[in-house]
Amino acid sequence: MALRIFNTMTGSVDELVPGGGKREHIKDYPPITIYSCGPTVYSHAHIGNFRTFVFNDFLRRYLRFRGYRVDHAMNITDVDDKTIAGAAGEGTSLKEYTERYAEIFLEDLESLNIEPVEHTPKATESIGAMVEIIDLLLKKGYAYEKEGSLYFHVGRFEGYGRLSRLDSREIKAGLRYDTDEYAKDDVRDFVLWKAPRDNEIYWDTAIGKGRPGWHIECSAMIRKIFKATIDIHTGGVDLIFPHHENEIAQSEAAYGEQFVRHWIHAEHLLVNGSKMSKSLGNFFTLRDLLAKGYSPRSIRYLLVSAHYRKQFNFTIEGIGQADQALERIDNLILRLRDIKRGGQPNVRVMKLIDSMFEDFTVAVDDDLNISRGMGIVFEFIHEMNSMIDEGLVSHEDAESVLRALKRIDAVLGFIFFPEDENKSTIDSEWIESMIAERIAARNNREYDRADSIRRALLEKGIILEDTREGTRWKTRN
């Protein structure tokens, strides 16, 4: 059984082969190197952006669930026309302006329970790497200078358009080319390094004064972090052309080796059936939705549940349905936690857990079909509820089911386990101070007070053990 994912470059559902060579066991593979195009931090990211970021998160979680290790980078674009214009409009420095939006972005990721990735390079901190690749392109004849700016000569790079399947006629017709205001020889060419203009920020480097074009950032950061061909590059479908096409051209021209093995693109998100736009009134940032009282768990549920290669229609009714689905999971967890009945493990429960994992893996291995995978989890929830109704589930079984749900949640990231709440809200310092109070109470022969402290801790899931060495504590579960 192998994990197969659609590869935009080949146009087929291909087996994922990290490192480019097959190994006998998953654990023998090197960590999967992944790069995801990150945000431009000039305003709040909208819900369409978060579809892609939630997808990236689901992908890395699933790879780990399957036993792979991951090494994942996502850039933060903190210098471009929009960030410069935004900072100028406010009269603040570019750094101050972009740091604020970068922080907001990272907070939004946290709200959606998106795991931090291993590397989050900022463009302004990677100028050296960009200069290095542009310098190589100049030396190899793939770049030229015009009016102080440096451009990539698309005509020199064979294979331009392979990813997007656009032939040069279509690109030349001007329907879809990179719109920037700078002069260039060929409409297909794109800017690598922009000459300083007016009072805009610039860097004084070996290739001249200026600032980077957007496309070069990703190529440079990938080289800086991973040094060689990477396994997976992700992004929204809107980035296929020209951004990813240009990344390939720059990197392969400069380094003469394959840039990326597996290209994975997430489809668009629609809101109420239309493309999001401020004029249609269907433009939502994550914060707009949270301010209206919608829960980030439900939003994550909704964004995870849609297959990444299908356009997804985001609606308020959809959030309501997500709420209901989450309530079904929450209710099962509460029921499981209430089961006190002893007795031997029920073989049927063990079998259900095993087949849930097996079916889930088969479903998601097939081009990340999470919609089918979640269907399997809900079938399992239904069966477990029936078995609890029939009194067939012991305390030990319930514990096994809870552990299974936790393992699945390592992929889904939206199941709520009440004891986690206790762990995260109780700090050990507070527990230690309660223990000290209890000891003082006992020394003063205030046994009722000592007992009530013990009970208060127990209600929070903290169990005290009095030993000869002193009082220890542990969490229930």
Ligand SMILES: [Zn+2]
């Ligand atoms: Zn990129």
